[in-house]
Every structure is written in structure tokens, then in C-alpha cells.
Amino acid sequence: MAYFVYQGYNYDPEDPWNGLFHSNLLVSGYKHIFTSPSSVEKEPKATRSRNARIHGMTQVTAASIAYIATQNFNSLQLRFSLTSSPVFSRTDTVTDSEKFYNSIIELFNDIDEKEEVNELLTWWNR
Numbered sequence: 001m002a003y004f005v006y007q008g009y010n011y012d013p014e015d016p017w018n019g020l021f022h023s024n025l026l027v028s029g030y031k032h033i034f035t036s037p038s039s040v041e042k043e044p045k046a047t048r049s050r051n052a053r054i055h056g057m058t059q060v061t062a063a064s065i066a067y068i069a070t071q072n073f074n075s076l077q078l079r080f081s082l083t084s085s086p087v088f089s090r091t092d093t094v095t096d097s098e099k100f101y102n103s104i105i106e107l108f109n110d111i112d113e114k115e116e117v118n119e120l121l122t123w124w125n126r
Contacts, residue, residue, distance in 0.1 A: 062108035
């Protein structure tokens with residue numbers, strides 16, 4: 001279970017959407033990559049164009065959330081703290097990052113989850 005995607009790193013089996021993709025780790029990772037590393041700090045001091053601006057991004061997208069979750073998933077420090085995998089491999093049986101990314105995209109594209117996905121995107125874009 002990838003608890004790191006949940007707010008407070010707590011999974012609610014009665015309500016799997018509760019806090020899903022709301023973790024501080026994901027928010028900080030998103031800011032670091034798409035706005036600037038200094039945007040994670042209390043006093044931003046970025047001097048270069050942000051990735052979001054460079055790529056014409058005006059809002060958080062489902063794909064960008066999946067990307068950040070996968071990047072955090074692949075972070076060597078986080079990866080090895082969450083798994084028992086002794087070596088890094090893109091498609092090891094414990095942490096297949098491509099499968100992880102695709103499963104998030106499938107969830108976001110599931111018509112039955114549309115309301116929850118819209119609420120999630122609203123939360124990210126507030």
C-alpha cells in the first residue's frame with residue numbers, strides 16, 4: 001500500500017478517497033518540480049522560470065499529480081524506506097513505477113470516480 005499519497009499518511013479502508021493524493025509529501029514535491037524548489041520554503045526566492053510556466057501549465061492536472069506521485073515513489077530515499085528492494089530497477093516486482101503511474105491514470109479516468117477526481121483537482125487548484 002502506498003500510504004505516502006494520503007494526507008497524514010493514513011489510509012481509511014471505509015473511505016479510500018479520504019485524503020487520497022493530499023499528502024504533504026506530494027504537495028511539496030509538486031511545488032518543487034512545477035513551481036520552484038524555493039516555493040516549498042516559507043519565503044520563496046526563485047529567480048528562474050518555473051516548469052509550469054515553461055510548459056504552459058495553468059492548473060494542476062490529473063497527469064501531473066500521477067507524475068509527482070510516481071516521482072516520489074521512485075525517489076531513492078523514499079523508495080528504499082518503503083520497500084525491501086535491495087537494488088534499484090525501473091520494473092522490479094516490488095515497485096513497478098510504470099504500473100504505478102498507469103494505475104493512477106486509470107483511477108483518474110474511471111467514469112465511476114469522476115466526482116472524486118473533480119473534487120481532488122479542485123482541491124489541488126485552490
